[in-house]
Amino acid sequence: MLRIRLPDGKVLESKGQITVAEAARMIGPKLAKDALAGEVDGKVIGVDYLLPADGEVAFRVFTQKDPQALGVMRHSCAHVMARAVMRLFPDVQLAFGPTIEGGFYYDMGLAHSITEDDFPRIEEEMRKIVGQDEPFERFVEPRERALALCDQMHQPLKVEHIGDGLKDERTLSFYRQGEFVDLCRGPHVPSAGRIGAFKLLSVAGAYWKGDQKRQQLQRLYGTAFFTQQDLEAHLHQLEEAKRRDHRVLGKQLELFTTSPLVGSGLILWLPKGAMIRATLETFVREELVKRGYEPVYTPHIGRVEMYETSGHFPYYSDSQFAPIEMEEGERYLLKPMNCPHHIMIYQSKGRSYRELPVRLAEFGTVYRYEKSGQLGGMTRVRGFTQDDAHLFCTPEQVADEFRGCLEMTQMMLKAVGMDDYRVRLGFRDPASDKYVGRRELWDRAEAELEDVCKTMNLPNMEKPVRGEAAFYGPKADFLVTDCLGREWQLGTVQLDYNLPSEERFGLEYIGADNAPHRPVMIHRAPLGSLERFIGVLIEHFAGAFPLWLAPEQVRVLPVSEKFTTYGTHVTEQLRAAGLRVTVDVRPEKIGAKIRDAQLAHVPYMFVVGAREMEGGSVSVRDRIDGDLGAMPLVAAIDKLKAEVAARTVRQKVKMSRPQIGGGTAENEY
RNA sequence: GCUAGCGUAGCUCAAUCGGCAGAGCAGUUGAUUUGUAAUCAACAGGUUGUGGGUUCGAGUCCCGCCGCUAGCUCCA
Structure with missing residues (x-):
């Protein structure tokens, strides 16, 4: 019963x-x-x-109404796709075909290299299979028979997977769909006819089991929905997302560029992009002073020996620019991290417990030789500037200092209206040997970090992730999602008992007992890298920055050349008031000037003609709300200055995570 | 780094089968003097990323390099 x-x-x-x-x-x-x-x-x-x-x-x-069903159906669609590929090409080796956020993929090994030109006929074959509406039939076999079956079907990757990934399973499940039989945990929809609208999206290489040393397979991506409307809405959304891609907007709005001659992954900040960055830097600097940080400056290179002591050189040698070799064996590294330099500043004199915590801050530019394939836009580059700082404190101060860093990060994200992020605690992987330092120190650091975070009510905080720590300590990362659904680590706060230790730099301060003690370090960068942060910010605002960040805050638009003099006068007043302003004196009609200013996402347009000149006023046009009517120039200036001071964020469209509608099934084979 | 795709004017793109490199926008000049998302005209703009090769002839086909893009891998 x-x-x-x-x-x-x-x-x-x-x-x-x-x-x-x-x-x-x-x-x-x-x-x-x-x-x-x-x-x-x-x-x-x-x-x-x-x-x-x-x-x-x-x-x-x-x-159909449940997101869980969508995940199951997409997995079934992945099977149908694999089946179609097997019908069209010989000797297809099946690997994994799971669902992912927004769709599914299937990894396959085959001699023919699939291109987008192949998609229509694969989709055509899929439509035939869906049309036949054959059932997905599950059957279960004991290990030996499962192995024999996969071998007989010439599926060596499945054989291998039964041997390692599934070595603890006594029985294994398969799904049969006509001539197509696949080792698969399932579940599937009852029959192929239940699959709705689908589309192949892209194809790319992927290593078997994610291992660079193993065979490279072809990963075919697709998506599926229960209705054609849902699919089209999804594709439309992908198009929209592309339009707010920071690489597209960065070019259009003249924010940044790169040059092959300078080198890939090296950003050239154009005046408008640089203005945004400078504004953000000023904001950060003011905040740092309020929070008791002291600005410092350090060089862009340092002796290799220093990085050997810190551990950066041995740990990351393959992702660094090669050392600069001078005579007599002198070697310098382009700095990959600011911390050793800041440690040298801490060590420049004896320290008393009375002066702790010492908080040293620097917009430190660092260089890392990222592999060519992982470069992209401003989010993955080879030279970037961190809003970096290192805190040196007593063990008793750790909790308060760490909390302060997290609060500052939250405050900065709030200031730019970025509230859609999650916090991930990264702890060490006990099984790995890539970490420095003693276990007791790690245990202590991890426990402290978790305690502090628990008291802070951080949004979307997750359980600590093992294996996500820095090599010297555990960390709390702030991750935001860009418009294409990719997640980026921006801010980070890291706790470090190791670099101060005897084995590394041997930092000390003299305590109240007149004896030397070891300080604790906190590494933190609320924005992370300015390059990446502004890249994500461009997408977040779709290029339309709030007034306080906009490179051009006001554009004065004389109705005709007759009013150039008054327009110039207004412009000078605005500039004197500290606003970033230009004037459009082209012999164009007012409509054209407005259009150009709108397209450039200038927050305010001041239209001036005979009426305004008469009364010393301006007609204010808001980028979002349109014509606000005339007001005295001084009133308009006050209005804008108030909005800048409040750092108001007004957005027409809010960035949202791509609404990809639903559940993914955990079906990794 | 790996697999695949792409690279034509400042930008967005066109150029049939290998047969005279073209358009819109931006730019310059001139005309127009304009009231809330595009005034008109003329001019100028190119070693088709780069170096080789095939061919009577290459933007187009082949090879190397550089760069960009997607994904994999990595991310102090």
């Missing part, structure tokens, strides 16, 4: 052992017809699964 508890609290009873589909039929015939998958005690399963013979289960049925 099985008791089946439904979401609404009702309980059904079944004497014999029944499948999900049969249970659905007990609830209602319509539901049974629409059922795509089920859930038993929180686990998503197919409609053909048998429920337990007795006991009680929490049960529900998923239809």
Whole structure:
């Protein structure tokens, strides 16, 4: 006797052992017809699964309306795609075909290299398969027979996977769909006809099991939805996202550029982009002073020996610009990190407990030789500037200082209206040997960090992730998602007991007991890299920066050349008031001037003609709300200055994570 | 770094099968003197990323390099 508890609290009873589909039929015939998958005690399963013979289960049925069903259907669609590819090309080796956010992919090894030109015929073949509406049939085999079956189907990657990834499984499940049989945990929708609208999106290389040393496969990406409308809405959204790509806007709005002659991954800040950066830097500097930081400056290079002591050189030698070799064995490294330099400043004199915490801040430019394939826009570059600082404090001060750093990061993100982020605690992976320092120090640092974060009510905070620590200490990273759904680490706060230690720099301060003690270090960069931060900011605002950050805050638009003199006068007044202003004196019609200013995302336009000249006023046009009417020039200046001072963020469209609609099933093979 | 795709005027793009490199915008000049998202005209703009090769002939085909893009891998 099985008791089946439904979401609404009702309980059904079944004497014999029944499948999900049969249970659905007990609830209602319509539901049974629409059922795509089920859930038993929180686990998503197919409609053909048998429920337990007795006991009680929490049960529900998923239809098109449920995001969980979308995940299951996409996985089925991945199978259909693989089947289509196998029909079109010989000797296809299947690897993994999971669902991902926004769709699915399937990794395959085959001789023909698939290009986008192949997509139409693959999709055509998929349509045929969906049209035939054959069922997905699950069957389970013991290990030996499963191995024999995969071998017989010439699927060496599946054979290998049974041997390592699935070595603890006694039985293995397969899904058959016509001639296509695939080792797969499932679940799947009942039949191919239940797959709605789909589209192949892209193809790229991927290593077998993510290992660079192993075979490279072709990863075919696609997406699927239950309706054509949903698919089109999704594709439209991808197009929109492309339009606010910071690389596109950066060019259009003349914010930054690069040059092959300067080198790839090296950003040239154009005047407008530099203005945004300078404004942001000023904001940060003012905040640092308020919070008791002391600005310092350090060189762009340092002796290799210093980085050997810190550990950066041995740990990251392959992602650094090679050392500069001078005579007599003198070697310098282009600095990959600011911390050793700041440590030298700490060490420049004896320190007393009375002066701690010492907080040394610098917009420090660092250089890292990132591999060519991972460069992109402003978000992944080879030279970048961190809003960096290092805090040296007593062990008793750690919690307060760490909290202060997190608060500053939250404050900065709030100031630019970026509230959609998550915080990830990165702890060490106990099994890895890539970390420096003693275990007790690590345990202590991790516990402290977690304690502080727990008291802070950080948004979207997650459990600590093992293996995400810096090599010298655990950290809290602030991750934001860009308009294309990619997630970027911006701010970071890291706790470090190791660089101050005897084995590294041996830092000290004299305590109240007149004896030397070891300080603790905190590394922190609320914005992370200015390059990446502003790249993400461009997308966040879609190029339309709030008044306080806009490179050009006001554009004065004389109605005709007759009013150039008055327009210039207004411009001078605005400039004298500390606003960033230009005047458009081209012999153009006012409509054209407005259009150009709108397209340049200038927050305010001051239209001036005969009426305004008469009364010493301006007609204010707002980028978002349009014509606000005339007001005295002084009033307009006050209005703008107030908005700058308040750092008001007004956005027409708010950046949102791509709404990709739903659930991914965890089906990694 | 790996796999794949791409590279034409400042920008966005066109150029049939290998057969005279072209348009819009931006720019310059002139005319127009304009009231809330594009006034008109003329002019100028190119070693088709780069170096080789095939060919009577290469933007187009082949090879190397540089750069960009997607994904993989990595990210102090």
